[in-house]
Amino acid sequence: MDQWRGAAGVCVDEQGRLLMVLQGKPEEEKRWSVPSGGREGEETLEQTCIREVFEETGYRIRTTKPLQEKKGTIAGIDYSVTYFEIEITGGEAVIQDPDGLIYEIAWIPREELERLPLSFEEDRAFLLHITSTSTRGT
Known part of the structure; x- marks a missing residue:
């Protein structure tokens, strides 16, 4: 069975x-997600997270700790996504996604997160929990 590994920055x-x-493909309804994507080559998951956040948002970051790992199977492909707590160290909000799938970058308040259309609905409870307990800043 094929495998896919990725990382997400929170x-x-x-x-x-x-x-x-x-984000979304041109023909799809656009939905919200934390910056994320698939591992390339021999990247570590931390390196994947750093690259993906930069490509999708323009922010330079460092990972501070892993938060959770999500696993599953879609269309016969086993996937695993590691979510990292991240801290912004530089850069500015600018979309530079080489895949052309990102349409907007935003800082979403917790209240809005409760009703926002998400790319991965299963992430909602986790993200709401993070926003209610996090003391980290940019």
Whole structure:
């Protein structure tokens, strides 16, 4: 069976807002997600997270700790995504996604996160929990 490994960056600012991107293929309804993507070559998952956040948001980051791992199977492909708590170290909000799948970068307040259309609905409870307990800032 094929396998896919990826990483996602979770950043909550001092106001409790979550860094998110609006994404989707051109023909799809656009939905929100934390910056994330698949591992390339021999990258570590931390390196994947750093690259993906930069490509999708323009922010330079460092990972501070792993938060959770999500596993499953879609269309016969086993997947695993490691979510990292991240801290912004530089850069500015600018989309530079080489895949052309990112349409907007935003800091989403917890109240909005409760009703926002998500790319991965199963992440909602986890992200709401993170935004209510995080003390990290940018």
